[in-house]
Amino acid sequence: MGHILLMNVDELPGVKLAGLLRSQHHSVAVLSVGASLATALRQESPVPDLVILDLSQREKYARTLLAEIVSYRTRYGPQPMLLCVLRVYRGPQPELDLEKKGARVVYV
Amino acid sequence: MSEDLRSVARASETLLLELRDVRQNGPLIRIVHRFHKPGTGCMAGEEIWAVLLVFRKRESPLNLSLALRLLLDYLGRTRHIPQSATQIAAGLSRTEFYRKHGLNAGTVASRKFSRSVIKEYIKRIRQALSLALRETTVGLDSERVLVSRPTVGNEALYQLRARVEWVHVDETPSND
Secondary structure (H helix, E strand, O other): OOEEEEEOOOHHHHHHHHHHHHHOOOEEEEOOOOOOHHHHHHHOOOOOOEEEEEOOOOHHHHHHHHHHHHHHHHHHOOOOEEEEEEOOOOOOHHHHHHHHOOEEEEEO | OOHHHHHHHHHHHHHHHHHHHHHHHOOEEEEEEEEEOOOOOOOOOOEEEEEEEEEOOEEEEOOOOHHHHHHHHHHHHOOOOOEOHHHHHHHHHHOHHHHOOOHHHOOOOOOOOOHHHHHHHHHHHHHHHHHHHHHOOOOOOHHHOEEEEEOOOOOEEEEEOOEEEEEEEEOOOOOO
């Protein structure tokens, strides 16, 4: 069982994904759109094992969250793991850039 | 339920399984010995050439000095037994492999170890592990790989919690 935090996901898909992950015995929290990572980490204790971040919508906000997670990991250690969701394939470069930041990518 | 969400759930499950695996068993550390004599096992005279952290078939080199390579190799061999800095220093100075390290290349490349030096080297190995672990995408702390265990006294015991494999590169025949 893992502790998962969903970020930048729309309400309906967020609820569905959280339900699916809970059915696999994970504990899931959803960060409301517009909230910062600092807010999420204050609310979430312990630090989540995995953050799922949708990078394909509200791109500026998503990039801000990504930068916050990378900076948090640099300061406090390797947790949480990061899974970025992308919808459009724009060649290998975006995936390589994200992997350099310690993220994994899934295309949907 | 859409297939998109299932893909995300599957990817999440994979990542969490990887995390659980490295938390339970530790990461894979590959130690490369060179100047190995063909037909022999792991013998004194070989050199610890490189130490690599392997994750998802990708090797990240640990940038370690000679003393740190010797210490990590020793901790890898004795990883089933937590040991104090004094015990480690004694083990390193008494084991033939570390006393004759690199002899097959013509000169011995060894170091002297003391209790206080071991403690400093443990910190440096953790730093190198942190840098290499950062390149992997799994969230694992170097203090969970090179563990300090308290005792009932004021001594700490050190233990490497990793899967370790040794690879041997044969001695190159000389041309003269």
